[in-house]
Amino acid sequence: MKTLILAGGKGTRLWPLSRELMPKQFIKLFDNSTLFQKTVERALLFSKPEEIFIVANKEYKFRILDDLADLSVEIPMENIFLEPKAKSTLPAIFWVLKANSGKFAVLPSDHLIEVNEDYKRAFRSAEKLSDDYLVTFGIKPTRAHTGYGYIKPGNEAGDGFIVDEFKEKPDLETAKQYVQSGYYWNSGMFLFDSVLFVEEVKKLAPEVFRAFENSNSPEEIYEKFPEISVDYGILEKSKKVAVVPLATKWSDLGSFDSLYEVLSKDEHGNVSIGEKPLALNSKKNLVVSQKLTAMICVEDLIVVDTEDALLISKLGESEKVKELHKVLSAKGDKRIVVHRTAYRPWGSYTLLEEGERYKIKRITIKPGKRLSLQRHYHRSEHWVVVKGTARVLFDNKEILLRPGESTFIPAGVLHRLENPGKVDLEVIETQIGEYLEEDDIERIEDDFGRE
Numbered sequence: 192m193k194t195l196i197l198a199g200g201k202g203t204r205l206w207p208l209s210r211e212l213m214p215k216q217f218i219k220l221f222d223n224s225t226l227f228q229k230t231v232e233r234a235l236l237f238s239k240p241e242e243i244f245i246v247a248n249k250e251y252k253f254r255i256l257d258d259l260a261d262l263s264v265e266i267p268m269e270n271i272f273l274e275p276k277a278k279s280t281l282p283a284i285f286w287v288l289k290a291n292s293g294k295f296a297v298l299p300s301d302h303l304i305e306v307n308e309d310y311k312r313a314f315r316s317a318e319k320l321s322d323d324y325l326v327t328f329g330i331k332p333t334r335a336h337t338g339y340g341y342i343k344p345g346n347e348a349g350d351g352f353i354v355d356e357f358k359e360k361p362d363l364e365t366a367k368q369y370v371q372s373g374y375y376w377n378s379g380m381f382l383f384d385s386v387l388f389v390e391e392v393k394k395l396a397p398e399v400f401r402a403f404e405n406s407n408s409p410e411e412i413y414e415k416f417p418e419i420s421v422d423y424g425i426l427e428k429s430k431k432v433a434v435v436p437l438a439t440k441w442s443d444l445g446s447f448d449s450l451y452e453v454l455s456k457d458e459h460g461n462v463s464i465g466e467k468p469l470a471l472n473s474k475k476n477l478v479v480s481q482k483l484t485a486m487i488c489v490e491d492l493i494v495v496d497t498e499d500a501l502l503i504s505k506l507g508e509s510e511k512v513k514e515l516h517k518v519l520s521a522k523g524d525k526r527i528v529v530h531r532t533a534y535r536p537w538g539s540y541t542l543l544e545e546g547e548r549y550k551i552k553r554i555t556i557k558p559g560k561r562l563s564l565q566r567h568y569h570r571s572e573h574w575v576v577v578k579g580t581a582r583v584l585f586d587n588k589e590i591l592l593r594p595g596e597s598t599f600i601p602a603g604v605l606h607r608l609e610n611p612g613k614v615d616l617e618v619i620e621t622q623i624g625e626y627l628e629e630d631d632i633e634r635i636e637d638d639f640g641r642e
Contacts, residue, residue, distance in 0.1 A: 194234035198247035207500035253536035305440035316350035324433035329375025335366035351435035447509035561609035563637035570624030579616035
């Protein structure tokens, strides 16, 4: 069995913890591991590293490579498919299965799942069924939930059931009826035989099939159809769909309410990520913060405090975060895209302060890594080393800087910053100029193939 990991989600309902350039699947939320890393570990239960495929937005390439390196898992680069833009799950899955034959477990990278014997059994059962059916996995509901889609099972098929009907996210009363009637939660995990899947796409989503048939350019292909999920585009229309029940702890972590449900709680029902809050007569709260949060006589609150945004919500209402995200997106607010700390293939930078015509950043470069050879036309930069040793190339000269030493890079001068040492290099950078955005970079040479 091969495995396809879907890693292109933006995690908009976990804003401001999750951002478009650092979505929830790449955030270390559990056991100092990312959800993406946990998904890779599940994939390794059934697949060798060379049998694992990944589809993600092109912006996530180096997040994926860093997470794989931390796991010491080597997946061939040709197995990593980078989408030019997000178009939901159908084109992502079809792109891989059209180019590679076999049976594929399809796993979202942003779910939290407990692996037990039933998990392994369910996938082996689905593998057998996949000769004749497109197989999805149904989670037995623990309660009526309005945030999940539901699956109505029909006649038995092997260790599963023919899918009678898919149901969209219901209201509470309808969800209660679904649970009483034996419906399953739609887990968003699948097992497909590539031949059958391609046949069904050709028949039920011909615009997607033709787009991939008529071009080899991902940029051109992805312009030819709207966003379309595999559920809506194929599974809800196909007559060859089965569901295998899956009895394990599962959450799609689609909201802060879901996050509250799965995390360990103290004796008052409070949950925290980061520094433990100081809670006086307070109960059933979720606090995500790296600073001390003090609470007095409050309950049923969600408090998410990041460096540049603060979210406060009633517990049970956090599905509406997606509406906030849409408002910020319409305004072009960059805080939905990136945190104050932005990650790059060479390390990271943190925006410390900014004002008219200046920015101050802390730059961290990993051992042996270097920035691109570049120039800026609208800003100068002043670098002060605070940790490690920096090798600086500018104006055809090369110098070494140690802690406390500095240099100045005028606008328009070719330059490069490198960490030749064995520990992280930390530099305080002060930018001065009339335009200070990240797109004022002309890269002449880059170790990571960036434009």
